Amino acid sequence: MSIDIPGLRQRYIDSCKRHDVLPSNAILSGLCKAEVKKARHELCSLEIFLHHLKDVDFLPLFDVFTQLDNSEIEAVDLCNGSSCTLKGEYALKLMRAINQKLRVVDLQDFFGKSSLRDLSKKGLPCQMLILMASNFRKLNMSGQFMQIHTLNLDFSSSLTSFQEDCFACMPNLMRLSMCETRISNLWTTTAALSKLPSLVELRFQNWLCCNDSGSCFVSSSVKSNRKTDSGLPKKNPYVGGVSVDLRELLDQNSSTEQVLRNMVSLSELIVNNDVQSMSEDSSDDSETEYLNCQQVYGNMEPSPTAFPGWHGQFDFQNEVSFDTLQYQNEEESTKGAFTQDNADLAMNYISYHPSPVCFEKHYREYMIASLPRLKVLDNLPIRKSDKERASVTYLEHFEHLPYRRKKKECVVSILKKREVKAGRSPGRNSSCLPGISQNFYTKSFCAAKVGSSAWPLLHPISISGTLVGDERRSFRPRQFEYHPTDCSLMVFGTLDGEVVVLNHESETVISYIPSLGAMNSVLGLCWLKRHPSKLIAGSDNGSLKLYDIQHRSQIITGVYNSVGTVTFDEFDQLTSVHVNSTDELFLASGYSRNVALYDISSGRRLQVFTDMHREHINVVKFANHSPSIFATSSFDQDVKMWDLRQKPLRACYTATSNKGNVMVCFSPDDHYLLASAVDNEVRQLLAVDGRLHLNFGIAPTGSTQNYTRSYYMNGRDYIISGSCDEHVVRVCCAQTGRRLRDISLEGKGSGTSMYVQSLRGDPFQEFNMSILAAYTRPSTRTEIVKVNMLASSDYVKEHNHRQSRPSNSMGG
Known part of the structure; x- marks a missing residue:
């Protein structure tokens, strides 16, 4: 027609x-x-x-x-x-x-x-x-x-x-x-x-292939007139006697049709059944040259509209099959980018316009293992040997499901198994049914629910415009702690010196303690364990007080009843407080090399231990079960263990990090110490002697201001780690170091970004935590975000719709 x-x-x-x-x-x-x-x-x-x-x-x-x-x-x-x-x-x-x-x-x-x-x-x-x-x-x-x-x-x-x-x-x-x-x-x-x-x-x-001269190899079948363009070689090396200018392929002045035509001819070169014919006149390192040839047109990027780098997609009549990709000596060869370390890869290839995900450790192996149907990643074809290596790397460094479960189970199936086993009476075959604890089923439920979605429920606690007495107040949290016995309560201190006890489930204020001019930013908070209605609060101006929330403020009037309040001697430039396991003593540290010991019952400062470190002490923590053992962490790169019974003149031991230590904490059973140094250096030490048990191997950002904090979650099963220059919380297995998930924070408005200021694992609910997140714009805005890794994505959508928050998602 x-x-x-x-x-x-x-x-x-x-x-x-x-x-x-x-x-x-x-x-x-x-x-x-x-x-x-x-x-x-x-x-x-x-x-x-x-x-x-x-x-x-x-x-x-x-x-x-x-x-x-x-x-x-x-x-x-x-x-x-x-x-x-x-x-x-x-x-x-x-x-x-x-x-x-x-x-x-x-x-x-x-x-x-x-x-x-x-x-x-x-x-x-x-x-x-x-x-x-x-x-x-x-x-x-x-x-x-x-x-x-x-x-x-x-x-x-x-x-x-x-x-x-x-x-x-x-x-x-x-x-x-x-x-x-x-x-x-x-x-x-x-x-x-x-x-x-x-x-x-x-x-x-x-990925742009290169050698010492910046050369790339292309086929003699692609011909064009040479043109000069800044930022690229004027003349490209050639194969088969024909010199080719790659800019011609991506010329911004070319029509879309011409670009399509150029891409077709080059893709036909790359996806070719007869690989040998492309390298007849090349050197002995034929595989490397062939791989170089595959990279050449996908990385010279003069214009995002040129859309280079696809293999055969422009042949609309006859799509090229990736099954035709062949490689020389695939099983025997150890040459080329695909079997080299990252350092060697960087010598032969240059990355152009990477997204942040490319900087994640073992990014390529993770992608290949998680997406088994992929044939090309970042312009580099995926070979059988790449898949084998990716599988090994994935098993070494990542946890597919919590608690090292091999495969995802259905929750209904887990319930059925529990009911069947619980209903069986002991008999001669009972030996075939080894005892399975309730903890086993709890872990199975968690593995099934966490494995059902990579999108956990993130819910910011609504504390803006909270009704306190007759007025509405907006709070700027700076520190927070879960209550030790009531799963619904937490306390947070604010940048304005207020202390607020909150029911985080109903998002209602239980107790409000105004600053009354006595406190600045509240940096230290700690509940008493045996007297859980009491808490210690310390501010950066040195103020230290004990509050009893049973004598809490009259919410109707907003006036705090000071009965039950104890004021301690100030500790200048305070950053941390912690109470021992018997509620008898607490320690305070700050921007100095000293630590102060206080008696809670008398309200007296008992002693100041001087020069415990070479630089200021960021955090001091008592052990969870021994009332005299405590640990300190400092920017002098040391974590030290101390014993009050030895009138701490000398540390029990010292463990040294590569960078300044931001914090340290004990595992719930005191078996381990979790030390977090600047820029994602997170290590787990044996508490008994300070030997290294695990280095979690989190990739650094290169920032000396990227202060990292880490805590335990689910008892001592997992750790959560976040840093103040990043918007992500990492969840790792505390026994193997394998990464389970990364949880990303997102700002609510366009152009906003968030970072992790502090975080805590929920002591009552598995795979739940809260994150104190701060916005970079405006700089003073902070909020507490609750994270439930067991919640379904459907609930997330329903919740977001119910909250009617503005969306910056495409189409949402």
């Missing part, structure tokens, strides 16, 4: 006349190009540049597309330049009018929030979507994207995370690129991507 392009052009001109609009030269030019392609017996595609259109051009073009016949245009590509005056809603209507003929949609940073939301909810019938958007943080695409096989979100600078089912609407998506986004969480990322049954190629960074 003939394609009447001139007739289509005339129809467009007639439509312009009806709407009293001058025809667009850009549209007419595109139709002429389509006519030329038809004459050459090429794919008859029409390319439309949205940035060349104005709102007045919409109606005539819309009329043409709504009447487009199957015999006229075979494919339509929509592209957008640096600026566009066409309304986003008009662009969406054009795309949906084109419908099944829509092939490539390149939008760059074109859409506003409302258009993005509309796009995500209703979907598009295109095959390739290139979307650089700076105004959405969470990807939440719920519309129909049934035809899409390639999605590029490179340089979406605000994108940090995914909704759990954001890819459920893309069953045919094969290639996904998210270079230079802010994606950082391995667990939520792989959980979302695992919903993509067709995904074979993934990219969070561009």
Whole structure:
């Protein structure tokens, strides 16, 4: 059937006349190009540049597309330049009018929030979507994207995370690129991507192959004229006697059609059954050269719209199968990037535009092990040997399910097993049923629930505008502690010197103690264990008080009843207080090398131990069961154990870190010490002698101000660790050091970010914790976020909807 392009052009001109609009030269030019392609017996595609259109051009073009016949245009590509005056809603209507003929949609940073939301909810019938958007943080695409096989979100600078089912609407998506986004969480990322049954190629960074001369190898089958462009070699080395300029492939002035054509020819080179033919004249290190050849076009990045680096995706008629990838001497060879250490990899390849997730330790191995269908990651093909190594690395460093469970069990199945075993009476076969404690089933339940979702429930406690007496107050928490016996209570101290006892389940204030001018920021809080209605509070100006919440403030009047309050001698520049196991003594430390010992019953300071460290002491902690044993941590890089019975003139022992120690704490059974030094140096020591038991191997950021704090969770089973320059809490097994999950914090508004100021494991509920999170903007805003790793994602969505919080997610 003939394609009447001139007739289509005339129809467009007639439509312009009806709407009293001058025809667009850009549209007419595109139709002429389509006519030329038809004459050459090429794919008859029409390319439309949205940035060349104005709102007045919409109606005539819309009329043409709504009447487009199957015999006229075979494919339509929509592209957008640096600026566009066409309304986003008009662009969406054009795309949906084109419908099944829509092939490539390149939008760059074109859409506003409302258009993005509309796009995500209703979907598009295109095959390739290139979307650089700076105004959405969470990807939440719920519309129909049934035809899409390639999605590029490179340089979406605000994108940090995914909704759990954001890819459920893309069953045919094969290639996904998210270079230079802010994606950082391995667990939520792989959980979302695992919903993509067709995904074979993934990219969070561009690997550029190089040698000492900065050379890259390409095939003689790709030919172009050389051009000079800053930042790249003027002349590339060659294979087979032909020199190639890679910039030609990605020239910003080239049409989308030309870029597609260039990519097809190069991808045909890469995915080639006869690998030997590509390296006939190369050196003995043929595999390395072949791998280098595979990298060359995926990393020279002059423009995010060029969309380089995909293997064969532009051959719309005949998709290249990744099964045809072959490698020389796969089993025997130990050369090339895929079997080298990271240090060796850096010598041969340069990473361009990495997302933060790429800096996670063992990132590549984790991705390969978690997404077994992947064939290419960051432009590097995945070989059998890579998968084998990834599997070993994953088992060494990561915990798939809590308590080292091999596979996820159904909660109903666990309940059934418990009921059956509990109902059996002892008999001759009872020896076949070894005793299983309730703790075993508790751990099984936890493993099943934690394994059901990588998205835990994060719930900020509502303490803004809390009613206290007759007025509403907003609090700025600075420190907090769970109550030792009442699972519903916690206390927090504020930057304004207030002490607030809160029912964190009902989010109601139980007791409010104003500063009354006596306190500044409350940095030290500790409940008494045998008298749990009492607590010690210390502020940074040295003030130290004991409060009894049974004599709490009259909430009606807001006036505190001072009966039961004890004031102690001040300890200058206080940072930490801790009570011993018998509620007889407490210790205070601060910005000095000294520690003060106080008697609680008499209210007297008994002694000041001087020069216990070479620099100031950040934290002092009593053991949980021995009333005379305590530990100190200091920026002098030492953690020391002391015994009051020895009138601590000399430490029982000293354990030294590589960096300054921020804090230390005992495990609940006093078997271990958990020491946290600057920038994620977290180590577990044997409390008896200070020997190293575990180094958790958390990757540093390189910041000397990244103060790290770590605590135990679920007794001594797990540790949680967070740092003040990062928005993530890491959960690790305290017995093996393996990472179970990372929990990411997200600010509520656009452009906001959060970091971890402090955190505590919930002593009553498994896999629950609370995080004191601070916003970098505004700098004084803090909040306590409760985390429930056992809650389902459905509950998260329901909760967020009920709270009616503003959303910055795409489409939400």
